[in-house]
Amino acid sequence: MNAEALLKSHGLRKTAGRLAVLALFAKREKALSHSELQEGVTENVDRVTLYRILESFEQNGILHKVPDDQVSVKYALCDHDHEVGEAHSDNHAHFKCRVCGDTICLDDSEIPTMQVPEGYSVEGSLLLISGLCSKCA
Amino acid sequence: MNAEALLKSHGLRKTAGRLAVLALFAKREKALSHSELQEGVTENVDRVTLYRILESFEQNGILHKVPDDQVSVKYALCDHDHEVGEAHSDNHAHFKCRVCGDTICLDDSEIPTMQVPEGYSVEGSLLLISGLCSKCA
DNA sequence: TTTGATTTTGCAACATTGTTGCGTTTTTGT
DNA sequence: ACAAAAACGCAACAATGTTGCAAAATCAAA
Ligand SMILES: [Mn+2]
Ligand SMILES: [Mn+2]
Ligand SMILES: [Zn+2]
Ligand SMILES: [Zn+2]
Numbered sequence: 001m002n003a004e005a006l007l008k009s010h011g012l013r014k015t016a017g018r019l020a021v022l023a024l025f026a027k028r029e030k031a032l033s034h035s036e037l038q039e040g041v042t043e044n045v046d047r048v049t050l051y052r053i054l055e056s057f058e059q060n061g062i063l064h065k066v067p068d069d070q071v072s073v074k075y076a077l078c079d080h081d082h083e084v085g086e087a088h089s090d091n092h093a094h095f096k097c098r099v100c101g102d103t104i105c106l107d108d109s110e111i112p113t114m115q116v117p118e119g120y121s122v123e124g125s126l127l128l129i130s131g132l133c134s135k136c137a
Numbered sequence: 138m139n140a141e142a143l144l145k146s147h148g149l150r151k152t153a154g155r156l157a158v159l160a161l162f163a164k165r166e167k168a169l170s171h172s173e174l175q176e177g178v179t180e181n182v183d184r185v186t187l188y189r190i191l192e193s194f195e196q197n198g199i200l201h202k203v204p205d206d207q208v209s210v211k212y213a214l215c216d217h218d219h220e221v222g223e224a225h226s227d228n229h230a231h232f233k234c235r236v237c238g239d240t241i242c243l244d245d246s247e248i249p250t251m252q253v254p255e256g257y258s259v260e261g262s263l264l265l266i267s268g269l270c271s272k273c274a
Numbered sequence: 275t276t277t278g279a280t281t282t283t284g285c286a287a288c289a290t291t292g293t294t295g296c297g298t299t300t301t302t303g304t
Numbered sequence: 305a306c307a308a309a310a311a312c313g314c315a316a317c318a319a320t321g322t323t324g325c326a327a328a329a330t331c332a333a334a
Contacts, residue, residue: 049313
């Protein structure tokens with residue numbers, strides 16, 4: 001399905017910005033950040049417009065957001081001692097309530113090992129479960 | 138282990154800001170964001186200083202970062218059709234290379250179901266694996 | 275208890291990311 | 305060609321995080 005038809009099938013108008021975004025996704029075959037798109041796109045697209053293009057694509061299921069690490073806006077006390085220095089991975093999952101926003105450690109959990117492509121190596125993982133806590137249920 | 142001893146055991150000096158941060162973590166028993174700490178802490182701590190307190194605590198294994206959702210800095214093309222509207226969860230894991238930063242979808246993967254506390258309900262989950270890609274290995 | 279090296283702080287300045295409002299332009303079907 | 309709807313560009317703002325530097329506080333040794 002080419003870019004034009006894709007837009008039409010979702011009732012989205014054909015604009016230079018949208019075509020440029022789709023073209024870039026077609027060329028680079030990986031997840032792209034807003035800034036990567038901003039730089040990589042041939043057209044001069046306004047920064048805000050680009051956000052809105054991505055928003056419209058997401059609402060129409062053309063693309064989806066991908067979590068990025070180094071994002072951590074929250075902190076929790078470690079429940080055991082750690083070596084000073086290197087990132088003590090704390091290999092457990094976390095739960096965040098959609099309503100109250102509280103985030104707790106699932107200390108007893110263990111993030112399962114996942115299969116990665118040939119030649120890739122795993123150093124860490126991050127599992128965030130979202131839903132309702134007992135208070136907000 | 139009380140707050141003073143904790144600081145001393147890591148060679149961190151005892152300051153009003155650090156004690157206030159530890160006190161708040163002791164009172165609220167959950168993960169806290171920088172802004173939550175900023176507001177909740179009794180002492181008047183400079184915003185930058187608070188960042189540095191958290192940094193020092195993290196380096197010493199006193200606390201650890203917790204991933205937060207609504208973070209999505211990247212976007213990927215959906216590999217199948219989605220309904221317009223509600224968050225098509227795309228229940229697969231993602232891999233991000235530590236060196237080149239490339240993020241790919243592990244489309245074939247499925248995020249395992251995790252056990253959550255009594256009364257909690259799961260709506261979605263987010264699994265980000267980090268490591269080295271074959272190009273950067 | 276004074277001193278002095280070291281750590282920590284506060285402040286200013288800046289960068290990045292994301293959002294909202296609004297007037298203008300572009301797209302598309304008629 | 306026309307008009308309604310959609311999309312855009314721009315300005316302004318907010319939140320989050322970073323860096324440099326001078327002043328202040330801490331701590332241990334004298
Ligand atoms: Mn945790
Ligand atoms: Mn994906
Ligand atoms: Zn809740
Ligand atoms: Zn790589």
